[in-house]
Amino acid sequence: MIPRITSATAGAFLLLAALTGCAGPAAPAPSPTAEAASPTPRATTEPIDTPATEEPAAEISCESMISAGTVEALTAAGWTAKPKEFVIGDVTLTEGLLCFWADYAVGSDHGQLYGWSAITPEDAASAQTALLASGWTREDGPEGTYITEDPQYSMGTDEDGYGMTYLFHDGWVKLADTRQGLVLIEWAG
Template identity: 50%
Template sequence: MTRTPSLFAAVLVLTGTLLASTACAGAPSGSDAAQTPTPLATSPTPTASPTQSTAPAGDPTCETIIPATTVADFESVGWTARAETFRIGELEIPEGVQCVWGDFTTATDHVQIYGWAPITAEDAVDAQNALVAQGWRREETPEGLIVTESADTTVATDDEGYGLTYLFGDGWVKYADTKQGLLLVTWS
């Protein structure tokens, strides 16, 4: 499966630009005071949160695990999401969601993948060990424990050379088609 790095990069740049413009927005002054105010983005900055162990209220969905601005960007180019049960190898976590975003009106392998699920410490260790036994790499990061597919078998990578990647935190696991993609999984 190939993924569209240029679209992914564009989404990241657009999300970063929207967040930066939100952070720089201030109260109107002088002649700007008469202008109609523009709503500011309310999405949280897309960062991993390794210490937060309580999920937000409600169930995770394809539209809630990533920022609303990213969902809007995908929808603006005709993309929709297919929700599946969150899986790590043989382990299924029905309380989670794994989403494939793409244009399913045509045959394509240009998609983006994101997922989030609650996970017990025991299941996390078992899943990590199973992935490593299959040749995946495990590494500690400030965000949490990352397990990523082997560089020898990955189809597409981010700028740092990471393909499919899981990020394990305290009571949760995130998944994306690249390590950089994990930044967009804001549900935790």
């Protein structure tokens, strides 16, 4: 039995030698270049010329003003939005939008209100003065100035007791039916 193993092994070696002999010459090893020898990339002071692609500014809508998850939840519940003119006292905010989300297939006063608008400092001062004169309260915070309706007249309040609330910041104002609802407004203008 030893001769068979030996002849099988010899046959395998001959086949391997024949196949190796048919192979072409080995490729020469690449020679190192100056760039390959330098392990650190070189910084350039030349500006890279890239084409400017500027996205057109999207227009505010009831769907774009609030988070996509909120829109999805409201529409899944059968609610739709009706846009309204955004007015605070005698200040009409033409660069914004007020949206009342509800199920308009049934007669109900249950819904959610969201609004956003750009606002000038003069209009913000006038709107805040009108709200405060009507019994609303003011709180200053790191996010801006909150003006909230008196909770005893509110249609609903959040878990902290806040009803309809405006948030005034530099150049814009938000409105939601509760103070906590303001976080759902993602529009930045």
